Amino acid sequence: MTSFQCSVIIGVILSDGWIQARKNWNPRLGIKQSIKHFEYFWNVFIQLSTLCSGYPWLTKNIKRGKLFFAVEFNTRQLNCLNEIYTLFYSEYKSKIIKPELYDYIDYIAIADWIMGDGAKRNKGITLCTDGFTFKEVVILMNNLKIKYNINSTMHIEKHKPRIYINEKELLIIWPYIKPHFIKSFLYKLSL
Numbered sequence: 001m002t003s004f005q006c007s008v009i010i011g012v013i014l015s016d017g018w019i020q021a022r023k024n025w026n027p028r029l030g031i032k033q034s035i036k037h038f039e040y041f042w043n044v045f046i047q048l049s050t051l052c053s054g055y056p057w058l059t060k061n062i063k064r065g066k067l068f069f070a071v072e073f074n075t076r077q078l079n080c081l082n083e084i085y086t087l088f089y090s091e092y093k094s095k096i097i098k099p100e101l102y103d104y105i106d107y108i109a110i111a112d113w114i115m116g117d118g119a120k121r122n123k124g125i126t127l128c129t130d131g132f133t134f135k136e137v138v139i140l141m142n143n144l145k146i147k148y149n150i151n152s153t154m155h156i157e158k159h160k161p162r163i164y165i166n167e168k169e170l171l172i173i174w175p176y177i178k179p180h181f182i183k184s185f186l187y188k189l190s191l
Contacts, residue, residue, distance in 0.1 A: 001051060001080040008047050009084055010104045011112025014140075015128075018095065019085045025077050027085040032059065032072040033116075039184045040115050041071050051075040097136035102143045110148075110173060111180035120188045123167035130160035137161040148173055 001009075012031055013019065021027035029048070033041040035058075045056055056073035075081070087104065090096050117128045129137050137154055141163055144150040150172055152165045174189060181189060 001078070004108060005048055005051065006084070006104070007106050007108035008044060008112050009081075010101075010106075010109040012044060012116055013084070013088050013095070014109065014113040015116025015118075017116070019081060019088065020074075021085050021089070021093070026079045027081040028077045029075045029081060030072065032070050035069040035071060038071060039182055043182050044112070044116075045073055048075060051078060095131060097132055097139050099139055101139070102147060105143055105147060107173065107176040108180050111177040114177070114188055115181060115185045118188055121164060124170055125165045125188060126155065127163040127165070129162055130157075132161070134161050137163060 009017070009029055012029070016033065017029060017031040019027045019029050029051070031041070031044060041056070045052070052073060053076045054073075056071045059070045059072050061068055061070070084104075087098060087100060088095055113127060114125055119126045119128060127140075129140065132140070134154070141152045141154065144152055144163075144165075150165060150169045152163050152169065155162045155164045170189070178186070178189060
């Protein structure tokens, strides 16, 4: 795994990706996206394709009585994913945020995080961190502040914490993350 691929994986896991680890097996990364986000999904697949043994597949499921289509892929089960698995998962196999993540968050990871789970709000970005605890979201906010001098705020939506980065703060990292965005997702950065 290259350092670029590691950064993409960090961003993907911060958003909707996951790592699966079975007993006595190496872990593997999985990602699933709505078919309407296919361009982003395909970009991630191309960047990580050397870690995969097959192509993505189409899935469908019913949510709230409505049929949805998505695309999904998994990497091979790889020893190199053990470090990232340990970084993101507790002994109970739940996804968590640890302070050590500080060393792994870079502009590539932030770009993939925003593309995967960011939502344009006013002229800023909301990062949908619903799956993390309030304490873990504070760790992420501190990482952004200490490493990139980004002041973010926590917003609560449906009793879940989310990170909001306003336009002024987004301008700090905009030139560094923009090159890593796919064209159809640049609207999230339109300032």
